[in-house]
Amino acid sequence: SLGSGAFAECPSLSSVFLPASLIDMGNGVFAGDTSLSSISIAKGNEYFTTEDGAIYNDDKTVLYQVLAGRRGTSFAMPNSVEDIRKYAFWGDINLRQVGLSSHLYSVGDYAFSNASGLVTMSVPFSCRSIGIKAFEDCTSLQDILIPVSVTRISPTAFDGCYGINIIADDGTVAARYFEEYKAKEKLREEYEESISQNAVNPHKIIEDGSTDKTTEENKGYVRNPEWAASNVDNYVDWNVDSPGVLGRSKVVSHRAVVFFDSKNASVIDGSDGSVHGGIPDEDPVDASLASIDGKVLNKAFYTDDKLNAVYIPEGTKEIGEFSFARTPLQKVYIPNGVTSIDQGAFYHCDDLSEVSVPGSVTYIGPDAFTHTAFYDNWYNKASDGAFLIIGDGILLGYKGDKANVTIPTAVKRIAPYAFKGHDEIAEVSIPDTVFEIGEGAFEDCVNLRNIAGGNNIKEINDRAFYNAPITTVRIPATVESIGQKAFGGTGSTDSVVFMGEKIPKLSYEESATKLYNADKRGGALSDINDAVILNDINASDIEGTVLDVNNGLFNGTVYKVTNLADTSDAIMIARSNPASQNASVIKTFGKSHNVVAGNGMITPKEKEDTSLRSLNDLLVVDHSGLKKEEITLSDSGSTVNTNGYHFYISDCDNTEGSKLKKAIEDYYGSVDMTNAFFMDLSMYDPSDTIPVKNMGKNAITLTMPVPSNLYSSDFCVISLDDNDLPDVIYPTVTKKEEKSYVSFPVSHCSPYALYVSSGNLSSPDKSGKISNPSGREGLDDIPDTGDYADPRFILAIGLGALGTALILMGFFGIKDKRRSLK
Numbered sequence: 001s002l003g004s005g006a007f008a009e010c011p012s013l014s015s016v017f018l019p020a021s022l023i024d025m026g027n028g029v030f031a032g033d034t035s036l037s038s039i040s041i042a043k044g045n046e047y048f049t050t051e052d053g054a055i056y057n058d059d060k061t062v063l064y065q066v067l068a069g070r071r072g073t074s075f076a077m078p079n080s081v082e083d084i085r086k087y088a089f090w091g092d093i094n095l096r097q098v099g100l101s102s103h104l105y106s107v108g109d110y111a112f113s114n115a116s117g118l119v120t121m122s123v124p125f126s127c128r129s130i131g132i133k134a135f136e137d138c139t140s141l142q143d144i145l146i147p148v149s150v151t152r153i154s155p156t157a158f159d160g161c162y163g164i165n166i167i168a169d170d171g172t173v174a175a176r177y178f179e180e181y182k183a184k185e186k187l188r189e190e191y192e193e194s195i196s197q198n199a200v201n202p203h204k205i206i207e208d209g210s211t212d213k214t215t216e217e218n219k220g221y222v223r224n225p226e227w228a229a230s231n232v233d234n235y236v237d238w239n240v241d242s243p244g245v246l247g248r249s250k251v252v253s254h255r256a257v258v259f260f261d262s263k264n265a266s267v268i269d270g271s272d273g274s275v276h277g278g279i280p281d282e283d284p285v286d287a288s289l290a291s292i293d294g295k296v297l298n299k300a301f302y303t304d305d306k307l308n309a310v311y312i313p314e315g316t317k318e319i320g321e322f323s324f325a326r327t328p329l330q331k332v333y334i335p336n337g338v339t340s341i342d343q344g345a346f347y348h349c350d351d352l353s354e355v356s357v358p359g360s361v362t363y364i365g366p367d368a369f370t371h372t373a374f375y376d377n378w379y380n381k382a383s384d385g386a387f388l389i390i391g392d393g394i395l396l397g398y399k400g401d402k403a404n405v406t407i408p409t410a411v412k413r414i415a416p417y418a419f420k421g422h423d424e425i426a427e428v429s430i431p432d433t434v435f436e437i438g439e440g441a442f443e444d445c446v447n448l449r450n451i452a453g454g455n456n457i458k459e460i461n462d463r464a465f466y467n468a469p470i471t472t473v474r475i476p477a478t479v480e481s482i483g484q485k486a487f488g489g490t491g492s493t494d495s496v497v498f499m500g501e502k503i504p505k506l507s508y509e510e511s512a513t514k515l516y517n518a519d520k521r522g523g524a525l526s527d528i529n530d531a532v533i534l535n536d537i538n539a540s541d542i543e544g545t546v547l548d549v550n551n552g553l554f555n556g557t558v559y560k561v562t563n564l565a566d567t568s569d570a571i572m573i574a575r576s577n578p579a580s581q582n583a584s585v586i587k588t589f590g591k592s593h594n595v596v597a598g599n600g601m602i603t604p605k606e607k608e609d610t611s612l613r614s615l616n617d618l619l620v621v622d623h624s625g626l627k628k629e630e631i632t633l634s635d636s637g638s639t640v641n642t643n644g645y646h647f648y649i650s651d652c653d654n655t656e657g658s659k660l661k662k663a664i665e666d667y668y669g670s671v672d673m674t675n676a677f678f679m680d681l682s683m684y685d686p687s688d689t690i691p692v693k694n695m696g697k698n699a700i701t702l703t704m705p706v707p708s709n710l711y712s713s714d715f716c717v718i719s720l721d722d723n724d725l726p727d728v729i730y731p732t733v734t735k736k737e738e739k740s741y742v743s744f745p746v747s748h749c750s751p752y753a754l755y756v757s758s759g760n761l762s763s764p765d766k767s768g769k770i771s772n773p774s775g776r777e778g779l780d781d782i783p784d785t786g787d788y789a790d791p792r793f794i795l796a797i798g799l800g801a802l803g804t805a806l807i808l809m810g811f812f813g814i815k816d817k818r819r820s821l822k
Helices: 173-184 188-192 373-380 654-668
Strands: 048-051 054-057 062-066 074-076 097-099 120-122 143-145 165-167 247-252 255-260 266-268 275-277 331-333 354-356 387-390 394-398 404-406 427-430 450-453 472-475 495-498 505-509 530-533 557-560 570-575 585-588 591-602 619-622 632-634 646-650 676-684 700-705 716-720 726-729 732-736 739-746 751-755 818-820
Touching (some): 097 120, 165 173, 495 585
Parallel strands (some): 074 097, 143 165, 619 646
Antiparallel strands (some): 054 062, 247 255, 646 676, 700 739, 716 751
16 A cells, blocks of 8 residues: 555655555655656556556556656546546646546546646536646646536635636536636735645645545644644633624734624623623724734734724834735725835725725835725726825826826826736826836736836836837936836837936835746846947946846846937947847837947856756855755745745844844743754845745745754744744754754745754643743643733733724834845
8 A cells, every 4th residue: 555645745756666566545646756757567466557657547447646757748638537536636847738538527626736837728528526626726727618517616626826717608607606716816925825725735645535624725734633722621612603702813923813802792890890891883993903013914804704894093104915805894094104005905805995095105015905895986986087096196096998198297106007907008198296106007008109208207116017018118317226027028129228327226026025926027128138328337337237237137238329319329338148149220219220339348247057956056055053065955846946046044144133033032031042043044036136035835845954052852943924923833853864854844034043942932732832931821722822921912801992802912123115136
């Protein structure tokens, strides 16, 4: 017998022989083994057979595995196949197309999960259902034809399939499913960084016929049953929706927060015996209860289906990413003083119709109000004008249909995606009041050829005009920074002309720092080959700018043209590829300029091509307590190709190290530095310029020797999450040649600490509690929180008109939304 996932994610496994004695095989036995292209089976085996890199039962009615190392881009399934086992196609990145058996009754649970190369699929008429996460993380899947015979599709069947198009006849289950899917589809950031859902790890593969009940939300990680809440002393089994339940908890940044519903509560006043209780239904939850240092935490109230009203108090400065997303809020008043409303803050608050945004708001992130009644009602109401302007002159949306658009002078900033996909626009006039063009603001405006005005623009953010065929791009002299792929994508732009003496720096938005957003990273000018300046420059003038010919930030030629008004020569002064063919003529604003060679042309520094080298090869260790040869990185199971990416392990600097140390002290008590090991983990894209801060579901596994000062193998790994709060995980410790090694997943880059103390911050004990590092009594009864009864962790129970309650933690500063390259 071979158990489920027995050899899963063994990237170096290249040869397998199955003996005649093998009679039983689990799910995904060889899932993700990218070097395994075929296997051998003993002639005497009566239970299994193999053909074309696939493993079947003896009569080919059951498909167990299509090997991830199989070289072909298409796979024809024999018509005898009636059942596809879980994880059969896991990690098959080479496959583009699969022909399914005409006798297949169902596309089973997890069947094509993580087949990230799959592009098209046609489901046969024999099929009746598509199972749980059947096509999860098939990130390249575009068109799938689903016939009328399919009468059941799991809600999670296409999780992580971005850009999918389900082709189905009107009125069928598949057609109705697709309409609902489009309405409920998660943003990629929301899915990748979900706090309630994790990608299934083939090492935790489910056995067929198991009693697993997680169904639609299988986590892949199963807690030790000894840690279950039902094993806690005095445990009471209670219906959480019962009217008798006054409090309920949720997780905010890996900590328990408890909200009390005091509408039904009553309490006896000890002084006179009078009974008090209840608050009106319309009384709101105080957002400060899930805030730190003026910021409502990222995902603080995410998917809270009881949150009907919220009070955001004075003193709030920032509303974090997805803070209130997918809640039943109906109205919200944002107080003066709030400056930033981050990505997805109110995303899919479908009933949110009343919103008050003060003039203090200077930044609104992508999709902050997408799928809200507030935005949709404006968009669908003909009488409200073509422009939605809120906050400090932020143009949030446009609903016009004109070829020539003149932006109002009241606008200072154009919000992300404000004009995205308006293919009727041919020309835009931008007033001089505008100084920022938001991320993707005019992306996919496929007929936009001319931009006028905008003489005071300072920032042009990522993909601002990507896939817009502007004939000649004019960069005003006031522009200080230009983001990733801000221009280009169509091959139709003649040139980019820089009007100022200084070349703008290359910048990036938070979206570019997500590993899974590789398609959002790249030079500012994308596929544009000709850049024109009006002044002389030297090599130092272009270093770190959008015209830096090193690191692949600009792949083209820089010319100097002394007079744009005539046909003066275009003098070559910098070039990314000196060996490429010289152009004879370039164009600016419809005028032709003859190309001539300049003296002392700037060319790239000689540099090794690292695009095909692995993460391990490009690992740099600059830490006083570690050696590179003793450390390994693994991206097995990742849907992102990390070849060419750079990973750094270094000593923590005073700022970052102190921040992590303070966070640990704030939440767990004093740190015994003799039993702590600090390091800084960072990752950069193949250009080695854009930091990768978040891996989403593509965690990197780091294996390193256990530091000598950690005398016990019972320790934890602590890092800072996206709210700058401690994130605690428990690593795996193994021995190899008498030396101990620790392995743990790196899902985000930050300072990290390995920490152990005598009974302190160790693995959860049988009650599910984290041992108390401070030695003080008072750990709470919620498993794994590590919170203790301390002034930093206040449980406030609001009675009468006073309202709600929760546990709150520490405080840290707020990060800027934008970064310029170092």
